[in-house]
Amino acid sequence: xxxxxxxxKTYNEERADAYPALKGINLQIEKGSTVILSGVSGSGKSTxxxxxxxxxxxxxxxxxxxxxxxxKLPDLHASAYRSQTVGMVFQHFNLIESLSVEENIIAALIxxxxxxxxxxxxxxxxxxxxxxxxxxxxxxxxxxxxxxxxCAIARxxxxxxxxxxxxxxxxxxxxxxxxxxxxxxxxxxQLGKTIVIATHDPIFQALDFIDQxxxxxxxxxxSE
Amino acid sequence: MNEILFNNQVIVYLLSxxxxxxxxxxxxxxxxxxxxxxxFSHFTQAQFRLENRSYLxxxxxxxxxxxxxxxxxxxxYTIDSLSDLVPGxxxxxxxxxxxxxxxxxxxxxxxxxxxxxxxxxxxxxxxxTTTYRYLRAKSWFFFFLFVGLSVEMAWDILYFxxxxxxxxxxxxxxxxxxxxxxxxxxxxxxxxKLMVLFYLLFALLFLSVLTYNALLSVLVAPLFLFxxxxxxxxxxxTYIYELPTHKCPFCMLQDHYHxxxxxxxxxxxxxxxxxxxxxxxxxxxxxxxxxxxxxALGLLSIFVLLCSAYVLIYYLKNGxxx
Numbered sequence: 429x430x431x432x433x434x435x436x437k438t439y440n441e442e443r444a445d446a447y448p449a450l451k452g453i454n455l456q457i458e459k460g461s462t463v464i465l466s467g468v469s470g471s472g473k474s475t476x477x478x479x480x481x482x483x484x485x486x487x488x489x490x491x492x493x494x495x496x497x498x499x500k501l502p503d504l505h506a507s508a509y510r511s512q513t514v515g516m517v518f519q520h521f522n523l524i525e526s527l528s529v530e531e532n533i534i535a536a537l538i539x540x541x542x543x544x545x546x547x548x549x550x551x552x553x554x555x556x557x558x559x560x561x562x563x564x565x566x567x568x569x570x571x572x573x574x575x576x577x578x579c580a581i582a583r584x585x586x587x588x589x590x591x592x593x594x595x596x597x598x599x600x601x602x603x604x605x606x607x608x609x610x611x612x613x614x615x616x617x618q619l620g621k622t623i624v625i626a627t628h629d630p631i632f633q634a635l636d637f638i639d640q641x642x643x644x645x646x647x648x649x650x651s652e
Numbered sequence: 653m654n655e656i657l658f659n660n661q662v663i664v665y666l667l668s669x670x671x672x673x674x675x676x677x678x679x680x681x682x683x684x685x686x687x688x689x690x691x692f693s694h695f696t697q698a699q700f701r702l703e704n705r706s707y708l709x710x711x712x713x714x715x716x717x718x719x720x721x722x723x724x725x726x727x728x729y730t731i732d733s734l735s736d737l738v739p740g741x742x743x744x745x746x747x748x749x750x751x752x753x754x755x756x757x758x759x760x761x762x763x764x765x766x767x768x769x770x771x772x773x774x775x776x777x778x779x780x781t782t783t784y785r786y787l788r789a790k791s792w793f794f795f796f797l798f799v800g801l802s803v804e805m806a807w808d809i810l811y812f813x814x815x816x817x818x819x820x821x822x823x824x825x826x827x828x829x830x831x832x833x834x835x836x837x838x839x840x841x842x843x844x845k846l847m848v849l850f851y852l853l854f855a856l857l858f859l860s861v862l863t864y865n866a867l868l869s870v871l872v873a874p875l876f877l878f879x880x881x882x883x884x885x886x887x888x889x890t891y892i893y894e895l896p897t898h899k900c901p902f903c904m905l906q907d908h909y910h911x912x913x914x915x916x917x918x919x920x921x922x923x924x925x926x927x928x929x930x931x932x933x934x935x936x937x938x939x940x941x942x943x944x945x946x947x948a949l950g951l952l953s954i955f956v957l958l959c960s961a962y963v964l965i966y967y968l969k970n971g972x973x974x
Binding site: 434436438441485486487488489490496497499500501502503504505 | 692695696697699700701703704707779782783784
């Protein structure tokens with residue numbers, strides 16, 4: 429379960445160009461649910477996602493993930509939290525272009541210091557789940573947009589996280605690949621993962637397996 | 653101006669010290685804010701700011717203290733190099749006695765080295781927690797450590813600016829030799845009793861570390877340091893120099909003796925440091941560290957074996973003891 433209380437995030441604090449990205453966010457996301465954070469560009473949804481993922485720290489407020497206080501985690505522990513609990517899928521995939529699909533995925537396991545054979549097994553499983561195992565040895569810069577997205581999903585899943593955070597996951601995909609991505613989401617939901625998707629793609633509004641949609645406007649949230 | 657201050661090593665040393673002190677001063681100012689305003693149970697903007705900055709500032713303190721540890725052997729090397737400029741000095745032993753600040757400064761540096769290491773230990777423990785459990789403890793520790801570091805900085809300047817290159821100093825053989833037949837050893841000990849005490853204290857320290865007896869370790873460690881100092885200078889040193897009248901803690905740091913002094917003093921000081929660190933973890937923070945104890949025992953054992961080997965090798969080669 430993710431619990432967020434009175435969350436504020438201001439960029440460039442204590443400077444003249446300080447920008448309040450989030451203003452007093454309160455929300456709860458049940459374990460195993462699929463939630464959409466919707467809003468226009470610059471509304472604060474990506475900021476909220478990065479705070480839940482422990483990529484950044486809030487200016488004030490509380491974020492609890494599975495009863496752990498994430499908003500106050502020291503940097504070293506935030507890294508451990510990210511590598512063990514969270515999987516992230518980014519709009520621009522954030523893959524290492526010069527590496528193969530398999531290498532990109534296994535790289536995410538290096539901080540966990542697991543034996544190589546276990547890392548290879550986990551990589552294989554996540555590639556199969558994301559339907560990209562047939563491209564395992566292919567270099568990333570030779571993949572299509574949809575394949576890159578599936579590679580990014582496999583990487584997000586490889587550490588077997590309970591929470592999947594997706595930031596504009598379909599922004600660079602055509603309709604066919606978007607539908608494939610949605611199919612993968614359904615599978616993940618069946619596996620009991622908690623999924624949070626920040627998007628302004630209207631296709632997500634019509635999906636029947638979405639539990640909750642939160643609309644974000646100017647850093648504030650309203651439930652619909 | 654005093655020509656000592658134009659010596660390359662002195663310039664590098666004082667500039668490095670000043671730079672590191674400036675960094676520590678910035679950290680100290682932040683630490684004052686931290687001690688005044690820290691409250692982990694608050695979720696306010698001010699508290700979050702403190703938490704974010706504390707990691708940066710404590711990292712600065714950590715790396716600065718690590719660099720200062722490296723500066724201690726460089727300090728010894730620097731004063732050793734000044735023996736060419738100070739009349740009567742044959743090595744660092746003469747230069748350290750060139751004015752009233754030298755010996756105090758060296759002692760303070762060794763004490764601060766130990767304290768810095770202990771601060772690093774608390775910092776390491778704090779980093780393992782998700783709630784900054786030891787942040788206040790390490791901040792108070794740094795507060796007092798900084799006072800000591802400020803005194804050290806002042807003494808550094810006073811020491812180097814007041815070394816006279818015109819007045820002769822006493823050389824090490826006079827300082828540490830048995831002048832006029834007087835016994836230089838403490839408590840009226842002779843060489844044999846000193847050796848017995850040395851090995852007995854080592855055995856006691858070894859056992860106290862092995863059995864996690866923190867209180868006994870803390871009591872025995874300074875005593876062992878004291879006796880080990882005399883044992884090295886008055887007994888083992890003479891085998892390193894292969895000269896019964898040469899009783900100096902510094903000459904063994906020179907290239908004539910293959911810089912073995914850095915190993916001898918290094919193993920002793922670091923070994924005792926890890927003993928105290930392990931004892932502090934165990935006694936104050938209730939965290940027993942087998943790894944720390946193993947390192948401590950390893951370093952001290954190497955120190956004792958190294959010193960003893962000089963005696964043994966000399967005996968095997970010459971068939972007599974000095």
